[in-house]
């Protein structure tokens with residue numbers, strides 16, 4: 160007991176000495192802060208409000224100490240995820256196993272990426288602004304720097320933003336909004352206007368008791384505070400093995416051809432399937448798919464009956480089958496135009512067949528663009544709307560818009576055939 164007290168007293172004495180005279184490390188730290196308090200005061204007050212500042216995790220822990228004056232800012236290190244991992248190994252390990260770690264990988268696997276302006280990709284003003292998620296290789300970082308862009312080295316500040324790095328912020332669904340919104344993944348819009356989301360906001364306004372249940376994105380997708388995320392159908396709503404239902408299996412094959420993972424002529428897998436496998440982007444076995452599905456059911460049963468939850472999710476699968484029927488019809492209509500030489504194969508395409516991974520860069524064929532929108536905008540909404548319990552998205556923004564697109568495709572195809580001149 161006495162020895163323990165002696166040690167504490169000694170530590171206290173030493174600590175007072177450090178505070179009074181300042182250690183060299185502390186002095187350097189104070190310089191960063193003193194200068195940046197003038198250069199970028201908002202940033203410093205952010206850091207002061209963080210848990211880090213209370214724990215003496217300071218500027219140079221993350222940025223190194225090579226940059227010392229206003230003239231050598233280029234010497235400051237911009238920390239990647241490995242720097243956070245030095246102190247947060249668990250979160251890092253979970254993160255790298257999840258799909259967020261694939262953002263940059265899948266972006267670069269898309270042929271379209273390499274045809275678009277760098278500002279939108281490496282610069283982070285378009286696709287790259289959301290897909291910078293994931294640990295980048297040294298080669299990828301060099302490529303980015305060579306093109307003149309050197310920020311966006313860190314994914315951890317996407318949900319708990321710098322320099323507060325707050326856990327509470329990341330637990331708020333609004334932390335997901337910036338990326339999970341809009342064209343092909345309006346999860347924010349779907350959730351926030353569903354019963355689940357409205358309950359969250361009503362509760363926040365104080366109009367529901369504190370104990371009322373209101374599931375957030377995090378509760379369903381990062382359960383128990385894990386940083387590993389993955390869903391059963393994730394990756395554009397396709398998976399393997401093919402379903403038992405013959406028509407649905409045929410329709411999915413048609414979709415896989417339009418995604419360029421099956422050769423449209425032979426039906427054999429292409430090199431793209433290898434890229435998808437290597438990145439673990441899609442569930443390739445029944446078991447892998449079921450694992451994710453069962454995890455989700457377990458989450459629902461915190462508040463719902465198991466039967467209820469199962470039925471809700473099975474309805475999502477069912478509607479996907481209906482949606483795939485419409486989709487395959489649309490793809491085949493356009494594919495026949497290619498086959499009959501009414502649409503010419505763009506040079507950058509591998510096959511005379513629609514190729515969704517070129518997005519809208521289709522060599523100028525309008526009907527191809529309508530088909531792409533039917534897939535990427537409306538089919539996604541159809542099934543994502545059911546899974547997020549949002550009837551309006553599932554029907555009006557999803558299913559109804561798919562049927563309208565199919566009508567337009569058929570009408571355009573008729574006109575193109577009628578006006579096509581045989582040379």
Ligand code: HEC
Pocket residue numbers: 187188190191192194195198218219222223224225226227228229230232233235236237
């Ligand atoms: C004498 C003033 C001064 C001191 C001391 C100082 N900085 Fe800076 N720092 C600057 C200025 C000026 C910039 C450039 C700001 C700009 O681009 O507007 C900068 C930029 C930075 C950047 C951004 C680099 C980039 O690539 O954009 C980081 C990170 C940084 N400082 C961290 C630190 C750290 C850590 C320390 C202490 C080890 C420190 N600074 C000390 C003035 C200072």
Ligand code: HEC
Pocket residue numbers: 191192195199202203206211216217218219220221222237238309310311312313316321322324
């Ligand atoms: C816990 C780690 C951490 C600490 C501590 C930290 N930073 Fe940062 N800082 C980052 C990350 C991450 C980025 C973003 C890097 C990127 O975009 O590649 C960043 C970016 C910056 C930038 C450039 C981007 C911008 O928004 O202007 C400046 C300047 C900067 N930090 C200054 C500081 C200063 C000054 C301190 C101390 C008061 C500090 N940082 C403390 C992690 C940290």
Ligand code: HEC
Pocket residue numbers: 210211214216220221238242243244245246247313315316319324325326327
């Ligand atoms: C030198 C060690 C160190 C580094 C490097 C570091 N942290 Fe921390 N971090 C801590 C400590 C210590 C705490 C406080 C732990 C606690 O309260 O349980 C903390 C807390 C946090 C929290 C929780 C804050 C809260 O509101 O409860 C988050 C989020 C976080 N850090 C993110 C990051 C990110 C992102 C990076 C990299 C950019 C990073 N940290 C780098 C040591 C570090």
Ligand code: HEC
Pocket residue numbers: 240243244247250251254259314315316317318319326329330377381383384385386
């Ligand atoms: C997709 C959003 C998201 C990203 C990206 C993210 N986090 Fe988190 N983080 C969260 C959420 C949500 C929580 C709160 C978990 C909980 O409820 O316990 C959290 C909590 C934390 C905490 C506090 C843990 C605790 O229990 O006190 C740390 C530390 C942390 N994250 C570090 C990291 C690091 C390091 C990275 C990058 C490798 C990272 N996070 C990337 C969402 C994210």
Ligand code: HEC
Pocket residue numbers: 332335339344346347348350351355374375376377379380390391392393394395396452455472539543546547
């Ligand atoms: C009540 C639980 C629940 C909530 C809350 C929830 N989701 Fe989901 N989410 C699901 C289910 C169920 C699926 C479909 C899982 C499957 O594939 O079987 C899904 C799928 C997804 C997918 C993959 C979609 C795809 O195209 O395959 C993403 C991304 C997603 N959710 C993000 C979010 C975001 C962001 C929020 C909050 C704005 C959110 N979710 C809120 C249950 C939820």
Ligand code: HEC
Pocket residue numbers: 258259261262263265266288289290292317318329332334335336337338339376377380381388389390391392393394440
């Ligand atoms: C900076 C942008 C960004 C933020 C913020 C973000 N995400 Fe994501 N999220 C992505 C990207 C990009 C992907 C797809 C990664 C890939 O290419 O496979 C993704 C994928 C997902 C998936 C996997 C869907 C599948 O394919 O199985 C889920 C679930 C998810 N995010 C949930 C969340 C939740 C919950 C939050 C908030 C706590 C969040 N995300 C915050 C960009 C973001």
Ligand code: HEC
Pocket residue numbers: 261265266269271272285286287288289290337338339340341343344393394395440518
């Ligand atoms: C607003 C943010 C945002 C922008 C901009 C964005 N994405 Fe995404 N992307 C996401 C999110 C979030 C997901 C996961 C959605 C889901 O699973 O429903 C995703 C998923 C994907 C996927 C499927 C990856 C997988 O593993 O499941 C690909 C491929 C993709 N995006 C490519 C692109 C390309 C190419 C662009 C630019 C033309 C782009 N994205 C622009 C946020 C974005």
Ligand code: HEC
Pocket residue numbers: 354355358372373374378379455456458459460461462463468471472548
């Ligand atoms: C944290 C609790 C909680 C979780 C987890 C949860 N829900 Fe709910 N859910 C609710 C509450 C509360 C309601 C509102 C009940 C009502 O309408 O009377 C609701 C309503 C619903 C509705 C009905 C919407 C309507 O308009 O009638 C569906 C469908 C639903 N949930 C499906 C799911 C599915 C599927 C999951 C899992 C992926 C899930 N829920 C997870 C709490 C939860």
